[in-house]
Amino acid sequence: MIEVRNLSKEFEDHLVLNNISATFHKGIVNMIIGKSGSGKTVFLKCMVGLIRPTSGEILYEGRNLLTMKTKEVKRLRREMGMLFQGSALFDSKTVLENVMFPLDMFSRMNKKERQKRAEFCLERVNLLDAAHLYPSEISGGMMKRAAIARAIALNPKYLFCDEPNSGLDPQTSQLIDELLASITKEFEITSVIVTHDMNSVMNIGEHIVFLNEGVKEWEGPKEQLKDADSEAVKKFIFASDVFKKK
Amino acid sequence: MSLSGLLESIGEYVLLMKQVLMPPDRAREFFKEFFKELYKLGVTSIGLVVLISFFIGAVIVVQLALNLNYPFLPSYTVGVVSREIILLEFSSTIMCLILSGKVGSNIASEIGTMRITEQIDALEVMGVNSANYLILPKIIAFIVFMPVLVIFSIFVGLMGGYIICALTANPPVATYVYGLRAFFREFFIWYAIVKSMIFGFIIASVSAYFGYSVKGGALEVGKASTDSVVINSVLILMTDLVFTQLVMG
Numbered sequence: 017m018i019e020v021r022n023l024s025k026e027f028e029d030h031l032v033l034n035n036i037s038a039t040f041h042k043g044i045v046n047m048i049i050g051k052s053g054s055g056k057t058v059f060l061k062c063m064v065g066l067i068r069p070t071s072g073e074i075l076y077e078g079r080n081l082l083t084m085k086t087k088e089v090k091r092l093r094r095e096m097g098m099l100f101q102g103s104a105l106f107d108s109k110t111v112l113e114n115v116m117f118p119l120d121m122f123s124r125m126n127k128k129e130r131q132k133r134a135e136f137c138l139e140r141v142n143l144l145d146a147a148h149l150y151p152s153e154i155s156g157g158m159m160k161r162a163a164i165a166r167a168i169a170l171n172p173k174y175l176f177c178d179e180p181n182s183g184l185d186p187q188t189s190q191l192i193d194e195l196l197a198s199i200t201k202e203f204e205i206t207s208v209i210v211t212h213d214m215n216s217v218m219n220i221g222e223h224i225v226f227l228n229e230g231v232k233e234w235e236g237p238k239e240q241l242k243d244a245d246s247e248a249v250k251k252f253i254f255a256s257d258v259f260k261k262k
Numbered sequence: 263m264s265l266s267g268l269l270e271s272i273g274e275y276v277l278l279m280k281q282v283l284m285p286p287d288r289a290r291e292f293f294k295e296f297f298k299e300l301y302k303l304g305v306t307s308i309g310l311v312v313l314i315s316f317f318i319g320a321v322i323v324v325q326l327a328l329n330l331n332y333p334f335l336p337s338y339t340v341g342v343v344s345r346e347i348i349l350l351e352f353s354s355t356i357m358c359l360i361l362s363g364k365v366g367s368n369i370a371s372e373i374g375t376m377r378i379t380e381q382i383d384a385l386e387v388m389g390v391n392s393a394n395y396l397i398l399p400k401i402i403a404f405i406v407f408m409p410v411l412v413i414f415s416i417f418v419g420l421m422g423g424y425i426i427c428a429l430t431a432n433p434p435v436a437t438y439v440y441g442l443r444a445f446f447r448e449f450f451i452w453y454a455i456v457k458s459m460i461f462g463f464i465i466a467s468v469s470a471y472f473g474y475s476v477k478g479g480a481l482e483v484g485k486a487s488t489d490s491v492v493i494n495s496v497l498i499l500m501t502d503l504v505f506t507q508l509v510m511g
């Protein structure tokens with residue numbers, strides 16, 4: 017479980033996150049949704065410690081990330097997997113080497129086992145055929161999938177995904193959603209997924225946090241989302257066609 | 263750059279080096295990167311070093327032969343002086359200035375690109391000490407390979423002079439070679455090698471700092487790469503002066 021308390025982030029007088037508190041639960045798919053520019057990426061990066069918030073607390077099982085010693089942070093991070101909005105694959109390494117990298121760095125497996133594990137992760141995102149290509153030789157959607165494979169290589173306890181299915185076709189998108197949901201259940205991961213795709217939210221979302229212009233507008237279970245007492249939430253969800261069809 | 267900006271950069275550089283100069287997370291991965299860098303930074307520079315050293319060595323002999331043409335100087339002076347120029351300054355300092363253009367800009371743009379495409383963030387989130395993982399192999403590889411480049415440069419530079427002598431007989435080859443061997447002090451070779459290794463550290467670490475601290479986009483990466491070459495050149499020239507005063511003076 018991850019609890020965020022009173023998190024604020026200011027960039028040179030520009031308040032991007034304003035006093036946000038939220039809870040992300042273990043074994044379910046937590047989603048952060050909101051319009052473009054509402055501060056989702058900044059929030060996610062604060063949660064993993066890549067951006068230092070101006071104030072607030074980030075508690076991993078009750079321990080505050082911001083006051084931990086470097087060694088503890090390092091240990092915690094070995095239990096994290098993260099998918100960046102821009103994939104962030106290492107472009108000097110092939111897809112397979114990218115997925116093997118966390119294993120090379122931190123696992124005690126031998127080379128054969130590491131390769132097998134990496135191939136297994138690539139298989140799960142349907143990318144085994146591209147294992148020996150470089151990031152510059154594959155499409156944006158394939159990069160996304162490779163980055164997901166890399167993020168799950170070490171069986172993380174916490175999985176952070178920034179827009180895992182933007183730029184993917186509906187079919188692949190659904191595949192990725194289902195993959196994320198199933199590993200979350202299977203390994204009891206605390207997953208935090210940033211998205212602005214209502215399809216994903218309806219598909220796999222369980223606990224939803226809605227950000228609007230740096231403020232947490234709403235938080236709760238997905239089932240209650242459409243009855244939320246907030247103009248911004250209503251506007252956001254009814255702008256997508258998920259509800260119109262039904 | 264303002265004074266406070268300069269002090270801030272120096273502080274950031276020192277803090278970065280504290281991160282870099284640590285035992286690596288995994289020795290195996292360090293050596294993998296180390297050998298890659300040895301090839302990328304060192305081996306691929308041999309061609310440039312050979313080309314430039316050959317021509318400069320040849321030109322030095324041509325110039326000296328034409329302009330040191332005084333009746334009271336023995337003709338083997340050309341050999342002595344061109345040896346000292348190549349050994350003491352050309353192969354150790356000027357060569358490093360040229361290499362800072364090639365290697366320095368390569369390091370700064372590579373690390374800068376990794377920064378803006380969030381590859382460095384990705385390393386950090388995994389719990390990898392990104393500065394150490396990315397920069398240490400480059401620094402060590404370049405320092406280790408530096409003596410090789412210097413020795414290549416010295417040898418090829420002197421060969422350049424030799425070939426000019428063979429072609430023009432001014433001075434005759436035997437006189438040139440006699441000059442090369444006259445009053446030789448082995449210490450100068452060590453001086454050249456140690457000096458170049460210091461420059462190797464400067465080039466690799468300063469350009470890595472510029473790359474690592476890029477903020478923004480592709481434009482800033484280009485700027486970091488040119489800035490690193492400028493700052494490296496200034497630092498190399500200043501260090502050359504100080505080091506020479508300390509060691510020779």
Ligand SMILES: Nc1ncnc2c1ncn2[C@@H]1O[C@H](COP(=O)(O)OP(=O)(O)OP(=O)(O)O)[C@@H](O)[C@H]1O
Pocket residue numbers: 027030032050051052053054055056057058059101212
């Ligand atoms: N490093 C930074 N310096 C200054 N401002 C920033 C920085 N990073 C983000 N911002 C600002 O923070 C705000 C939120 O950005 P963020 O990237 O979190 O949006 P987002 O919700 O992820 O949008 P999208 O859905 O388009 O990815 C934007 O107004 C942006 O300009």
Ligand SMILES: [Mg+2]
Pocket residue numbers: 056057058101178
């Ligand atoms: Mg974003």
